[in-house]
Amino acid sequence: MLKVTDLHVEVEGKEVLHDVNLHIGEGETHVLMGPNGSGKTTLLRAIMGFSSYKITEGKIIFKGRDVTGLSLHERARYGMGMMFQRPPTIAGLKLGKLLSALSGSAPENIGKFGSQMNMSNFMDRDVNSGFSGGEIKRSEVLQLLIQNPDFVMLDEPESGVDLENISLIGHSIAKLVEKDRHIIDRHKSGLIITHTGYILDYIDADTGHMLCDGEIKCHGNPREILKLIQEKGYQECIKCQKN
Numbered sequence: 622m623l624k625v626t627d628l629h630v631e632v633e634g635k636e637v638l639h640d641v642n643l644h645i646g647e648g649e650t651h652v653l654m655g656p657n658g659s660g661k662t663t664l665l666r667a668i669m670g671f672s673s674y675k676i677t678e679g680k681i682i683f684k685g686r687d688v689t690g691l692s693l694h695e696r697a698r699y700g701m702g703m704m705f706q707r708p709p710t711i712a713g714l715k716l717g718k719l720l721s722a723l724s725g726s727a728p729e730n731i732g733k734f735g736s737q738m739n740m741s742n743f744m745d746r747d748v749n750s751g752f753s754g755g756e757i758k759r760s761e762v763l764q765l766l767i768q769n770p771d772f773v774m775l776d777e778p779e780s781g782v783d784l785e786n787i788s789l790i791g792h793s794i795a796k797l798v799e800k801d802r803h804i805i806d807r808h809k810s811g812l813i814i815t816h817t818g819y820i821l822d823y824i825d826a827d828t829g830h831m832l833c834d835g836e837i838k839c840h841g842n843p844r845e846i847l848k849l850i851q852e853k854g855y856q857e858c859i860k861c862q863k864n
């Protein structure tokens with residue numbers, strides 16, 4: 622699904638990522654962990670194609686095609702989707718209108734998924750305007766359910782969400798990456814940033830990666846990496862160097 626090779630990314634003239642390699646197979650979901658400021662959001666945004674995240678070296682191959690030079694819109698049309706950590710408010714654009722634009726030939730999904738995400742009463746509100754933290758996350762998951770991408774990137778989906786809504790969001794993300802299906806029927810993939818690991822209770826992630834100082838320092842079983850970070854801190858985790 623996704624192959625990132627020797628990726629170097631610059632933001633505002635500063636190199637934030639160096640030599641990042643990542644391979645996510647079809648039907649796999651990976652999690653990305655690491656300290657604040659290590660470059661996790663930068664990696665997701667560079668893969669998605671935000672123009673302010675300049676790829677100075679390396680390649681992004683998505684579904685067998687080199688997308689390194691493609692725009693964000695082209696990558697989205699080709700099957701990438703992203704949930705933001707702090708999405709912007711879009712004054713003047715109603716959530717219902719945005720969902721209509723995303724739903725394409727399946728407008729019936731707006732009602733179905735809108736009610737599943739408890740967002741039916743938000744359709745006439747400007748996107749994210751005055752939404753609480755948890756409502757913003759539910760709205761982002763709703764947009765992705767309707768967009769139905771092949772590969773989804775989620776930036777801290779559980780942060781600021783209460784325990785009941787974590788369950789709702791967790792189960793919905795599991796659907797997005799087809800973790801509710803038998804392994805041979807899974808064709809969608811995901812990359813999820815998490816600090817707490819709560820999302821792992823809903824998504825049996827295949828692999829975890831630890832990003833530190835702009836480089837992937839370790840990968841392996843996500844729960845084992847999380848446990849090592851919790852017990853010994855990031856520096857011990859880096860020392861194991863399972864690259």
Ligand SMILES: Nc1ncnc2c1ncn2[C@@H]1O[C@H](COP(=O)(O)OP(=O)(O)OP(=O)(O)O)[C@@H](O)[C@H]1O
Nearest residue numbers: 632633635637655656657658659660661662663664
């Ligand atoms: N637009 C920007 N201008 C200047 N520096 C930036 C910009 N965007 C990111 N950075 C810097 O790049 C580094 C990585 O930021 P990034 O948001 O990718 O970290 P992160 O690992 O996602 O952190 P967190 O866990 O706190 O969300 C930080 O030092 C950040 O200040």
